[in-house]
Amino acid sequence: MSIKEEPVLPQQPGGVDPTGPLVQRAWWKRPAIHTALLGAIVGYLIGRLIGDAVTSGVARVANSNENDIALVLGYLFATLGWLGGLGVFNDIVRQALGRPTRGTETYATPGVARYFRYTLDHKVIGVQYLVAMIAYFCTAGLFAMAIRTELLSPTTHVFGPGTYIEIVGEHGTMMMMLMTSVVLGPFGNYLVPLMIGSKRTAFPRLSALSFWLTPAAFIILLSAILWSGFPTGWTGYAPLSNQATQGMDAYLVAFGLMGISMILAGINMLVTIICYRAPGMGWRRLPIFVWSMLATAFLMVLAAPVLVGGMYLTLTDRTIQTAFFVPDLGGSPFLYENLFWFFGHPEVYILALPGFGIVSEIIPVFCRRPLFGYKTAAAGMIGVSLLSFFVWQHHLFDSGIDPNARPLFMLTTELISVPTGFIYLVALGTFWRAKIRLTVPMLFAIGMYFNFLIGGISGVFLSDVAADTTAHGTFFVLAHFHYTIMGGLIFAFMAGIYYWLPKIMGIKLNERLGKIQFWTMFIFFNSTFLPMFAIGAMGQPRRVFEYAHRLQTLNDWVSISAFLLGGSILIFVVNFLWSTVVVREPEVGNPWQSRGLEWQISSPPPAENFARVPLILSAPYEYGVKDASPVADLDPPPDVLAGAVASMPAPRS
Amino acid sequence: MAESNVSPGAAREPRHGVRIASIWFVLSVIADLLIWFVWGPHFPPGNMTSSAASQQLDFKVLAVVAAPVMMLIYVFFLYALVVWRQRDGDEEDGPGELPGAARAQKVWVSVTLMLVLGLFGFGTYQLVVPAGAGAGEGANPVWKPGGGKPLQIQVIGQQWLFTYRYPSYGGFETRQLVLPDNQPVQFDVTSLDVIHSFWAIQLGVKADAVPSVNNVAYTIPRRTGTFTVRCAELCGIWHGAMYNYGRIVPVAAFQSWAQRTEAQSAALTKILPPFSLSYSPNEISDLAKVYTDGGLTGAGGQYYGSSFPAQP
Numbered sequence: 001m002s003i004k005e006e007p008v009l010p011q012q013p014g015g016v017d018p019t020g021p022l023v024q025r026a027w028w029k030r031p032a033i034h035t036a037l038l039g040a041i042v043g044y045l046i047g048r049l050i051g052d053a054v055t056s057g058v059a060r061v062a063n064s065n066e067n068d069i070a071l072v073l074g075y076l077f078a079t080l081g082w083l084g085g086l087g088v089f090n091d092i093v094r095q096a097l098g099r100p101t102r103g104t105e106t107y108a109t110p111g112v113a114r115y116f117r118y119t120l121d122h123k124v125i126g127v128q129y130l131v132a133m134i135a136y137f138c139t140a141g142l143f144a145m146a147i148r149t150e151l152l153s154p155t156t157h158v159f160g161p162g163t164y165i166e167i168v169g170e171h172g173t174m175m176m177m178l179m180t181s182v183v184l185g186p187f188g189n190y191l192v193p194l195m196i197g198s199k200r201t202a203f204p205r206l207s208a209l210s211f212w213l214t215p216a217a218f219i220i221l222l223s224a225i226l227w228s229g230f231p232t233g234w235t236g237y238a239p240l241s242n243q244a245t246q247g248m249d250a251y252l253v254a255f256g257l258m259g260i261s262m263i264l265a266g267i268n269m270l271v272t273i274i275c276y277r278a279p280g281m282g283w284r285r286l287p288i289f290v291w292s293m294l295a296t297a298f299l300m301v302l303a304a305p306v307l308v309g310g311m312y313l314t315l316t317d318r319t320i321q322t323a324f325f326v327p328d329l330g331g332s333p334f335l336y337e338n339l340f341w342f343f344g345h346p347e348v349y350i351l352a353l354p355g356f357g358i359v360s361e362i363i364p365v366f367c368r369r370p371l372f373g374y375k376t377a378a379a380g381m382i383g384v385s386l387l388s389f390f391v392w393q394h395h396l397f398d399s400g401i402d403p404n405a406r407p408l409f410m411l412t413t414e415l416i417s418v419p420t421g422f423i424y425l426v427a428l429g430t431f432w433r434a435k436i437r438l439t440v441p442m443l444f445a446i447g448m449y450f451n452f453l454i455g456g457i458s459g460v461f462l463s464d465v466a467a468d469t470t471a472h473g474t475f476f477v478l479a480h481f482h483y484t485i486m487g488g489l490i491f492a493f494m495a496g497i498y499y500w501l502p503k504i505m506g507i508k509l510n511e512r513l514g515k516i517q518f519w520t521m522f523i524f525f526n527s528t529f530l531p532m533f534a535i536g537a538m539g540q541p542r543r544v545f546e547y548a549h550r551l552q553t554l555n556d557w558v559s560i561s562a563f564l565l566g567g568s569i570l571i572f573v574v575n576f577l578w579s580t581v582v583v584r585e586p587e588v589g590n591p592w593q594s595r596g597l598e599w600q601i602s603s604p605p606p607a608e609n610f611a612r613v614p615l616i617l618s619a620p621y622e623y624g625v626k627d628a629s630p631v632a633d634l635d636p637p638p639d640v641l642a643g644a645v646a647s648m649p650a651p652r653s
Numbered sequence: 654m655a656e657s658n659v660s661p662g663a664a665r666e667p668r669h670g671v672r673i674a675s676i677w678f679v680l681s682v683i684a685d686l687l688i689w690f691v692w693g694p695h696f697p698p699g700n701m702t703s704s705a706a707s708q709q710l711d712f713k714v715l716a717v718v719a720a721p722v723m724m725l726i727y728v729f730f731l732y733a734l735v736v737w738r739q740r741d742g743d744e745e746d747g748p749g750e751l752p753g754a755a756r757a758q759k760v761w762v763s764v765t766l767m768l769v770l771g772l773f774g775f776g777t778y779q780l781v782v783p784a785g786a787g788a789g790e791g792a793n794p795v796w797k798p799g800g801g802k803p804l805q806i807q808v809i810g811q812q813w814l815f816t817y818r819y820p821s822y823g824g825f826e827t828r829q830l831v832l833p834d835n836q837p838v839q840f841d842v843t844s845l846d847v848i849h850s851f852w853a854i855q856l857g858v859k860a861d862a863v864p865s866v867n868n869v870a871y872t873i874p875r876r877t878g879t880f881t882v883r884c885a886e887l888c889g890i891w892h893g894a895m896y897n898y899g900r901i902v903p904v905a906a907f908q909s910w911a912q913r914t915e916a917q918s919a920a921l922t923k924i925l926p927p928f929s930l931s932y933s934p935n936e937i938s939d940l941a942k943v944y945t946d947g948g949l950t951g952a953g954g955q956y957y958g959s960s961f962p963a964q965p
Contacts, residue, residue, distance in 0.1 A: 024914045047708040048878045075800065094814045121753070152943045160890075161890040161893060161894070163890055163891075164893075165887075165889075165890050165892070166891075196885060203704055231887070231889050231890055232887060233887045235887070237847070237848050237886075237887070239846070239847050239848070239864060240847040240848065240887070240888060240889060243846070245891070273907060288904070289870075327864050327865035328865065328868075328933060333848055333863055333864065333866075334863070334866075335872055364704070366741075367747060368745070368746040369681060369746070369747040369748065369749070370749055370750055372754060373758050374755065376758055380896065395817060396861075397788055398789040398850065398859045398860055398861050399789060399861040399863065399868070400789045400790065400791040400792070400860065400861060400863060400867075400868035400869075401787075401791070402791070403789070403790040403791040403794070403795075404795055406778075406788075407773075407777045407780065410773060410776050410777065410780075413772045414769045414772055414773050414776075415769055417765065418762065418765045418766055418771060420771055421761070421765045422761075424726055425757075425758065425761045426921060428726070428729055429754065429757065431730070431733040431737065431759075432664075432669075432733075432737075432751070433669070433737060433748055434733065434737050434747045435737065435738075435739045435740075435743060435745065435747040436733065436734065436737050436738050436739055437739045438734075438738070438739075446730065446734075449726070449730065450727070450730070453723060453726050453727075454723075457719045457722065460715060460719065460772065461712065461715050461719075463776075463787055464711050464715060464776040464779070465770065465779075465780045465781060465786055466704075466707055466708045466710075466711040466776065466779045466783070466786035466787075466788070467708055467711040467712050467715060468788075469704070469708055469786055469787050469788040469858070470697055470708050470712075470854075470857060470859070472850075472859060472885065473850055473852070473859070473885035473886055474885065491854075537697040538697065538884065539697070539854040539881060541852065541883050541884065541885045541892075542887070543887045543893070544883075544892060544893030545893040546893045546894055547893070548881075589852075622749070623746045623749070624745075624746035624747045624748055624749040625745065625749035625750065626749060631920070
């Protein structure tokens, strides 16, 4: 294999003639977020009109003024209008008509406006994702504050039971559905091309589309409040979902859209990692964060379609009166449970793996040592993602589904702790005789290891059928998965922000505020969720608004800690805004002395990432290794490049 | 991880591995003793029944296995943070590749794999031998308790209450859950509307109540007393208020209670749908009219079909 011509050309977006004429229109005529909003409103009205017309007097639920068909059509047309208003379909239509596309216009516009457009640059998409994910996370976090307010007292109520279930559903669904992309969206899109030496991602349009579906899903999910919410929590079990009012439609459409977003983002990530690595970036030199993105993307592509299917079947049950999940008419509620958890369990690892990737990427930098057991770490991530498709029935141990298969699912579930344990093996080996620098990202990474261990070990309790019989469906489970997701993923996400924001924005976050945030977040996180194990074991089921009087002290302790935990997130938001908007202390170089390829170029990276395709010379973690060569040659002469590719050196392990 | 032949300075390097292992061993032994003898007897769900006791044993065994694992990681991290912190003014990198890495990984993988397989074997034994560990076993359970034919009790979930039928006493229906002491009990759990979960906390019994499905769980009460029943699966807005209390009484007291209740509710039992392992919600909503007309209510009262949820 050899590269005969300039390798820049195939890295331009598909089908675009970069030399073609470019007519700039006035800003308000160009597709952006305002035209998208307009399109969404128009689309919604059209959908409602069509729905009301085709179903007048037919599908209205008896004794209510609800028309699920009209609402669902409204949501779907609103989404189409939103995307159309953004200009998602413009180039597709132009190409279909044989006219020149305008891809470059959306690819390289300078200025702030590009963040509000359907922009194809992976770095812009990454920043869009980052800001949006923080916004979604804070919104869902506010719902959590409301939950804890209600649980301050076992009998005196702030909300009615209906409102309470609505809040619980919104919190759970928003977190579980939107936070699937909390790392792959911002850091995956932004950093993976930089880490593998590419100028772009494989499918910029899919990537941009995957982002612009998330605000649609977010707003539709939030709109459930207008229809008095949905009573099912984030799992949406049938037949409760069939019985629910219109808010359920919002849940179904939103979750379905987010499923599509995950599939698109996953495909883009997979193909980028497999096909867009620079010469010399063999599989044994791939940064461990990229490995975690690869595993996550596989899970997204393979698991999310099942979710979309489940949501679609429930939608047809609710609108055109199919009976997939109605027992009296030959359906089965078990079918929904299986579909949901067949997606739902891999999803848990969609949420965990990126966290593993971030911390494993960060600790060698601040331990100043090579990553211990690199191959084991990569194998562990792949192992986790494979096994995660074989464990879903551990959510259904008491349900009566195929009860005699439970030993098998107990085995697969416990086996998954072996590759997960590799993450700790890697950490222990890397910390061994290291020179640990306790920067803010390193603190968050250590916090992640501390928290995730509690989450993981409590997971072993839940995998044991007998112990799970008591723990299932209680606050014990709730504490367990908050330890893995909030204590694992969100701590790692924070580590990633403090570590990579200097790269992404060329701006340093305030370190003192960062340390205050870490310690408050770490202490109050544990003080919130550790007592929940006890609360659950002492008999409090999830999603209840009333509980035993004897549990009030513990619940009050948890609630107050939760408010303080919310305060620590507020410190983060203040720090983020203060540092990036007000102070803007520049950080141009390589503040962490990292060997990562992304740090070898200027911050923020130039529009093209790399002036020339870099030649990767060695693995990214060779700290303290004598005579380690630089990680890459950023300006290889063309003939060297061709020769290097022709005889790709066997990379050191 | 070997300490030797790294660099000329290695001779002065303290034996970190030995130090960490010693701290870990002492702390683990203390933790395990405390868990087994002090904390463990108070683990949920207690030992009121055979299934509760077996679950408590599982919690104890898992905790005893988990504590040393957690200790290892935490002791290691604390040691690292204390001993291997970067010293002021030291901008050097740490040591590069150290020998012994391959062996450490092999040991780690073998140990975790053995732990996992051990827990799997133990968990399977604890599922099969105490007759399904109190968990719902579906319609055709294969793991049943010994000691005579179990007393059958049907648990019917509906929004938002549980009712209980006793088929061996004419199929009467009541909102009180009363169990005889020292006699195997078979719960047949089903639902009339959405998915609920029958969780008798101190009995160590949990089985989902799914419409049109019979889900069986077993337990053997070991002493008398009261227990709490809660719904453990989100079933709509009053899910949090779906609970009641039950009691375990001596066999003689149970029999007199059952015969008395059977006689008292004979009129009602006559118009109830005949005992069946699951019920069609549509059929029941028709019957509900009968109750209202006759001035009678079902034990739980307020039967309704799946398309007409009562909105409190």
